[in-house]
Amino acid sequence: MQDFLDGLIEQGTFGHAPAQVVYAIGIVAVAAIVIFGFVLNVAGVTTFIERRVWARIQSRIGPNRVGPQGILQWLADGIKLLMKEEVIPAQADPRLFKLAPYVVTMGFVAAFVAIPFSSALVAADLNVGILYITAVTSLVVVGILMAGWASNNKWSLIGGIRAAAQIVSYEIPAALSIFPIVLITGTLSTQGIIRAQGWAPWSWFLFYNPFTFVAFWILFTALLAEGNRTPFDLPEAESELVAGFVTEYSGARYLFFFLVEWGNLYVISAVLVTLFLGGWQVPFALSDHPVVRNLLQFLTFFAKAYFGVILMMWIRATLPRIRVDQLMSTCWKYLVPIAFANFVGTAVWVAIWPNGNRPVWYLMTAGGFALLGYFFYRVGFHLRRSGAQLLLSPFS
Amino acid sequence: MTASEIYERLKAHFGERVISLAQDAKDPWILVDPAAIAEIGRFLHDDPELRCDALSNQSGVDYKAQGWIEVVYHLYSYAHRHYVILKVRTPRDAAELPTVEGVWKAANWLEREIYDLLGVNFVGHSDLRRLLLPEDWIGYPLRKDFVEPEQYHGISTRRESLLR
Amino acid sequence: MSLAGFEVEVEQVGQSGLETEEMTLNMGPQHPSTHGVLRFVVKADGEVMRQAIPDVGYLHRSIEKISEKVGYHGFMPYTDRVDYVAAMFCNQGWGMVSEKLGGIAVPKRGEYCRVIAAELNRIASHLLSVGTMVLDIGAITPFFHAFREREKINDLLEELCGARLTYNYMRIGGVAWDLPPGYAEKVTAFLDRFEPMLEEYDDLISANALYVGRCAGVAVVSAEEAVNYNLVGPNLRASGVRYDVRRDEPYSVYPELEFDVPVGPGAHGVLGDSYARYAVRIREMTESIKILRQCFRQMPDGPVIAKVPRKFKPPAGDAYIRVESARGDMGWYAVSDGTEYPYRCKVRTGSFAAMAIIDKLSQGLMLADLVTVIASLDIVAPEVDR
Numbered sequence: 001m002q003d004f005l006d007g008l009i010e011q012g013t014f015g016h017a018p019a020q021v022v023y024a025i026g027i028v029a030v031a032a033i034v035i036f037g038f039v040l041n042v043a044g045v046t047t048f049i050e051r052r053v054w055a056r057i058q059s060r061i062g063p064n065r066v067g068p069q070g071i072l073q074w075l076a077d078g079i080k081l082l083m084k085e086e087v088i089p090a091q092a093d094p095r096l097f098k099l100a101p102y103v104v105t106m107g108f109v110a111a112f113v114a115i116p117f118s119s120a121l122v123a124a125d126l127n128v129g130i131l132y133i134t135a136v137t138s139l140v141v142v143g144i145l146m147a148g149w150a151s152n153n154k155w156s157l158i159g160g161i162r163a164a165a166q167i168v169s170y171e172i173p174a175a176l177s178i179f180p181i182v183l184i185t186g187t188l189s190t191q192g193i194i195r196a197q198g199w200a201p202w203s204w205f206l207f208y209n210p211f212t213f214v215a216f217w218i219l220f221t222a223l224l225a226e227g228n229r230t231p232f233d234l235p236e237a238e239s240e241l242v243a244g245f246v247t248e249y250s251g252a253r254y255l256f257f258f259l260v261e262w263g264n265l266y267v268i269s270a271v272l273v274t275l276f277l278g279g280w281q282v283p284f285a286l287s288d289h290p291v292v293r294n295l296l297q298f299l300t301f302f303a304k305a306y307f308g309v310i311l312m313m314w315i316r317a318t319l320p321r322i323r324v325d326q327l328m329s330t331c332w333k334y335l336v337p338i339a340f341a342n343f344v345g346t347a348v349w350v351a352i353w354p355n356g357n358r359p360v361w362y363l364m365t366a367g368g369f370a371l372l373g374y375f376f377y378r379v380g381f382h383l384r385r386s387g388a389q390l391l392l393s394p395f396s
Numbered sequence: 397m398t399a400s401e402i403y404e405r406l407k408a409h410f411g412e413r414v415i416s417l418a419q420d421a422k423d424p425w426i427l428v429d430p431a432a433i434a435e436i437g438r439f440l441h442d443d444p445e446l447r448c449d450a451l452s453n454q455s456g457v458d459y460k461a462q463g464w465i466e467v468v469y470h471l472y473s474y475a476h477r478h479y480v481i482l483k484v485r486t487p488r489d490a491a492e493l494p495t496v497e498g499v500w501k502a503a504n505w506l507e508r509e510i511y512d513l514l515g516v517n518f519v520g521h522s523d524l525r526r527l528l529l530p531e532d533w534i535g536y537p538l539r540k541d542f543v544e545p546e547q548y549h550g551i552s553t554r555r556e557s558l559l560r
Numbered sequence: 561m562s563l564a565g566f567e568v569e570v571e572q573v574g575q576s577g578l579e580t581e582e583m584t585l586n587m588g589p590q591h592p593s594t595h596g597v598l599r600f601v602v603k604a605d606g607e608v609m610r611q612a613i614p615d616v617g618y619l620h621r622s623i624e625k626i627s628e629k630v631g632y633h634g635f636m637p638y639t640d641r642v643d644y645v646a647a648m649f650c651n652q653g654w655g656m657v658s659e660k661l662g663g664i665a666v667p668k669r670g671e672y673c674r675v676i677a678a679e680l681n682r683i684a685s686h687l688l689s690v691g692t693m694v695l696d697i698g699a700i701t702p703f704f705h706a707f708r709e710r711e712k713i714n715d716l717l718e719e720l721c722g723a724r725l726t727y728n729y730m731r732i733g734g735v736a737w738d739l740p741p742g743y744a745e746k747v748t749a750f751l752d753r754f755e756p757m758l759e760e761y762d763d764l765i766s767a768n769a770l771y772v773g774r775c776a777g778v779a780v781v782s783a784e785e786a787v788n789y790n791l792v793g794p795n796l797r798a799s800g801v802r803y804d805v806r807r808d809e810p811y812s813v814y815p816e817l818e819f820d821v822p823v824g825p826g827a828h829g830v831l832g833d834s835y836a837r838y839a840v841r842i843r844e845m846t847e848s849i850k851i852l853r854q855c856f857r858q859m860p861d862g863p864v865i866a867k868v869p870r871k872f873k874p875p876a877g878d879a880y881i882r883v884e885s886a887r888g889d890m891g892w893y894a895v896s897d898g899t900e901y902p903y904r905c906k907v908r909t910g911s912f913a914a915m916a917i918i919d920k921l922s923q924g925l926m927l928a929d930l931v932t933v934i935a936s937l938d939i940v941a942p943e944v945d946r
Contacts, residue, residue, distance in 0.1 A: 058704035154585050158607075158927070230698060231770055234928070318764075320771045321698025323928045324607055386760060422660060422879045449787050453880065453891040455906040470880050470891065474787060474803055481880070502790030505916040506908070528617040528945055538625060538904075 031123045035112045043263035044074040050262070050313045057317040078255060086251040089152055096150035100143050101249070101256035107139025108260045108267065115270045116190050118280045118297035120290070129190035130178055133271060134171070137226065140260070141167045144235065147257070148245035159244025162324055163235035167226050169331045174222035176339035177215040180346035181205055181275045184212075184356070194279030199300075206276040207364035208356060211345035216276045218339050223268040225327070228261065230316040234324055269308030270301075277304050397478050399424035402446065409439060425468070425481035433469075433484050434494040434520075440471060440480055441499045447475040451500035456510040458488070460540040465491045465516055488539075491516040513538040582610060587930070589618050595692065595934060596941025598915075604927060612922035612930055614915050619945040627905040632658050632732055632872045635905070640726035642907055643943045645688055648674075648681035649885035651730035653907070656811065656881045657892040658732045662874035670734030670864040671813045676855050677720060677729055679848040680747070683754075684713040685886035686841045686848075693838060693935035694765055697774050702765045709757060712750055719743070732872060734865030744856040751849050758845060766827065766842070775838060776829030779921045779933040786832070789920075790913040793888020794844060795937055798824035798836035805884035817854050819847045834936035841938070871900045887911055887938055911943035 048063065048071065055062025063070035088097060114129040116122040126132050141164050148160015182188055184205060185196040197204055206216050225232040235244045246257045273279060280297035322330070349357070383390070397405075403417040403426055413429040414436070428436055440448040448471035457466045464485040471480040486493055495518040497503045507518045508527040515536035518524055526533065535542055544553055587600040597618040603610045623642060627635045639654040640647040652674055659666060666674070691706030714724040719740055721729035729736055765771050781791065786799040796803060804821040806814040825831040826839025878895040888910025895904040914937040921933055 054700070058701050059708060060704060154583060158585075233698070317701050319699060320694065320765070320768065320774060321928075322770055323774055323926060325926065326773055382763075386756070421877055425878075450790055452790065452882070452889075453893055453906070453908040455893050455904070455908075457878075457895055457904045468878070468893065470893070474801060477808060479880075500790070501785075501788045502913055502916070505912060526617075528620040530617070537622060 031113070035109060035123060039109055039112060039263055039266075040259065042266050043259040044078060046262045046265060046309060047077070047258070048074040049310070050316075053310060053313045054317045057314065081255040081258070082252050084251040086253065087248075089248050091152040092248065093150040093152070096146045097248075098253070100147035100150060101253045102143075103146060104140050104143030104260050105256050107136055107143060108263055110136040110139070111267050114190050115267065116194060116274065116280060117301060118294040119191070119195075120294050121298060122191060125189060125191050127187070127189045127192075129188055130182070130193065130271075130275070131188050133190075133267075134175060134178065137264075137267070138167070138171065140264075144245050147249070151245070151248040153248055156245045156247050159235045159247070163228060163245060165324075166228070166232060166234065166327060169328060170222045170225035170232075170335075173218050173331060173335035173339040174226065176336065176343050177219035177222065178275065179343050180212050180215050183343075183346050183350050184208060190274050190279075194274055194281060197278045197281055199278060199281040199283045201278075201368070202362050202365040203281075204276060204278040204365075207361055207368055209346065209349050209360055210364065211342040211349065212276070213364060213368075214338065215342040215346075216272070218335055218342070219275070220272060222331075222335065223271065224312065224315070225331070227264040227268050229265070229312055231319045231322045232327060233316075233321060234327065265309045265312055266305060268312070269305040272308055273301060273304045397445065397476065399426075399480075402426070402478075402480055405443075405445065406436065406439075410436060423479070423481055425483050427483050427485070430484040430486050430493050433482070434496055434498065436482065437469070437471075437496040437499040445476075446480065447473045448480050449474055451496070451502045451506070452479075454496075454503060454506040454510065456514040456516055456538070458514060458539045459485075460488070463488055465514055467493060467510060467516065469496070486516065492519060493517070494519050495521040497521055512536075515539065580605065587612075595939050596944075598934075598939070598941050598944070600918075600930070602922075602927070602930065607926050607928075609922050609925055609927060609930060612918060614918055616915060616941070616944050619941045621946065623946045624905050624907065627902050629901065631901050632874075633870075635902070636731060637726070637728045640728055641942060642946055643885065643887065643890075643909065643911075643940060644726055645940050646681050646685040646886035647725065647727050648678045648729065649883050649890060650907075651727065652678055652812075653881065653883040653885070653890050653892040654905075655730045655732050655734075656883065657879055657894045657905075658872070658874065660879040660881055661877065661894055661896050662732070662868070662872060664733050664866050664868060666734050666812075666866055667863045668813070668860050669738070669862040670866070672855050672859040673735045673739060673864055674730060675813055675817070676739070676747070676852060677717070677727070677735070679851050679855070680713055680717060681727075682848050682886045683845050684710050684717075686845050687713075689886070689935075689938040690761075690838060690841055693932075693938075694771070696931045696935045697771060699765055699768070699771065702761060705757070705761065705764075709754055712754075716743075716747060716750060719746070731865055731868075733868040734863070736865070738864045747852065748856060751852060755846070755849055758842060761842070766839070772828045772835060774928075774932055775835040775936065776833055778834045778929050779925065779936070780830060781832045781917065781921065783832070785917075789917045791888070791917060792910045792913065793885070794837055794840040795888060795910070795914060797822065798826075798840045799832035800824060805882050805889045809882060811881070811883070813855075816858065817851050819851050822847065834932050837936040837938070873898060873900050885910060887914075887940070887943060907946055909943040909946070911937075911939045911941075914939050915944050 051073070052062040052070070063073040066073045066076045088094060111133045113123040114126050114132050116125075144163045144167075145160045148156045148158075148163070151157070181193060185193050187193065187196075201207065205212050207213065228235050246254060249257060280301035282293070282296045282300050400417065400419060403414070406414045406426065406428075410428075410432060413432040415427040415429060418425050418427070440446050450472045451469065452472040453468070453470040455468050457468065459466055465488055466483055466485050469482040469484075471482065472478075473480075484493060491514070493516055495503065495507055497507065497518075497520070504522070505527060507521055508524060510516050511518060511521075511524055512526040512528055513536060525531065529537070533548075534545060547553055583604050583606075585602040585604055587602055589597045589599045591598075599615040599618065601613045601615060603613075621641070623638055626638055630638070636651060636654060639650040642650045655666075655674075658664075687706040687710045691703040691710075694706075695703040717727060718724050720743065721727045721736065723729075781795070781799045783800045786796050786801060791799070800823060802821055802823045805811070806819075807821055822840050822843035824836030824840055825833070826835045829835035874896045876896055876898040878893065880891060880893045882889040882891050890910060891908040893904075893906040893908070894902050897903040918933060918937070922930055925933065
């Protein structure tokens, strides 16, 4: 690509701009195209998969008409939304109203810059990676507040304010749960954190010590709240506020909010996988060829992240919504103290065992698998007791 | 307690204002003086033998031929499991009654509905305004001589007959 | 329509030097949550409500006046629309008040058919009420399970009378048709499959900490308040008053049937709160199942409708009866003047009083709780407005 750009420079396409600037713009353009291509598709397909997963949980089928098994449903919905009339309320603040979806999308897509897909595929291996992700996803709050205010609708305003309060509050336990990992690895870079883990569950930070185990669940809860997902989906509580801060949006602008909500699931999951579940690590012996190895790493990362996404869909289909005051008390009275305790606990642990305490690590892994086994046992128990008919095929 | 026992007890307390008992009706009812209905209601609610703690129903009936609007109170006692049915009559062209909202809160909306549909003014009601019809509606539809207005806010109410 | 009647005031509520304003919000007639076309004018200070003033009348169809035009027999289909979620009870109510006026006795088999239809409808209505309550609070899955069961009941009732929602099954003097052949087996098979589902429902949502946190202790109604406001049915029983028209002022064949009357509180929360109202409805469904099984065992043979003249002219007078509908006791008051058209017909429904009490209950609740309260009181708009 460098030769291609050199050719263009000689032809004078870019006037007198220095070559470095042209290279930089070229890199950014490619990265943007790749990321947007990935992000839009993932977000779109996630909407389809969410509807099928919910349907199965609710004993029904879900969309299965558009394309084989309904797989083109999300494309159809996207095209439909693009073709809808864009209505702007007469009293709405036009500039803020039009700007809000873009701010929200910016905050969301920018997080993908530091999320690694494999050992060689990362848009920018920032040495403040995880801090950058936390910071940039907060931009979403600004966008949501803008949307809520500019809609000139009291219910949207309430939705926007609830969202702002929720996201800002839950940043604290989220950040506090990231600190233990940073303490263990000594780096904020996402690639560095993944490289400090291994491919096997007994080398994941999830099982490093009891504090990180608890920190994982706190981070999971806090990120759910940041992504406005049930049980924390007050800002878009359908039964109370129609659609919360997106009530007045239609057409392409609504599509942006829509995409951010579902794409955020992937970001949340990716962050969790990076920090706790070993990222893209695969056994080194699997392949030497760089392309194949990177592909395997990408698939591993994607599979782990998508499992997290499906877990979040499962949670959304099961749990009811939490009320605003209960949300705040959960955050400040429960999650923050526990997260602090984890932080201090891990600091002491790292001070005592700087290279990690292997026996405890293995013990925790065994415990984790025992928990998983117990979970499946209970599922089997309930299935047998209710005598339910199992339809395991995902195809209807 | 039977209807006649209740009637005797009321008569003992209120004398002339309890007018008559219709013993032979399907549901025996007691006709009372409209001005006294609030006091009688309070007595029925508080008296330990009667304990009519629930206002089960309050309906207005327009007797155009006789020239009065009758408001029927179906009172029920959860404690003693008996009904007391009171009727009051108020003239059609100046329909006014004291409210029993102070005794049974259920009367709040029930009386608003009677005001809305029949035009009975309840004196002392905390919030007497139309309930089911729009605030600016004219007329009292359940009256026998109600004529539907030709139009409401410019929307015509005339319909073509489907029978040709 | 403007907010005529409510002045839109912006109140400066000054506390400790901070100037705040009270918002007046409109939870308008179109809303994905309110059960039917209801409107609330909510005065809120941030998330906490000062008052939620109900504004009803969007579904007023002047059914009572229509009764004066169409006659006793002709009014029966209109009664379905008074409460279309539990239409059999409205049919039964009108049938009973006309029979009381005319002095008509319904044959035994007809009464049993009425009870069977009514109890099936009660289960369907409670499923809808419970399902939408849970949906309003945010859990989307139990709603689908509830409606799946309700579909099966709709199929059964469609087989019985041809309609899924507005049945028009009962007539003055009995019911329109006898049970179709094989009906008892079908209903019993359904009940056998449905009874364990209620346990599953409990496992899924009733003990869920989030759900209990949203419902327990919210909008507590004491027994005295409930009686004073004339709350009826499950709302009254959740506040601790053990009263059921079927048990205490029995009508039809209920004296021959054995069933329990569930009274609050639920497994969590306090007496008279939203959780208790929810729990009472769930337990009532079990009682209805019991009643249905007994009915099929005890039903005698015979005619299902009494001989009622085409031009039904009851003697002049008035009558008042109460039916224990899914939403509480429905009072039917009819005045006859000797002709074949009723002189006046009045329905006093359970949701009417429930709407009236919301104004008082909502003071001090949060916005999210308003939805819980409306759902737990099981309000349907057609009943309020008629």
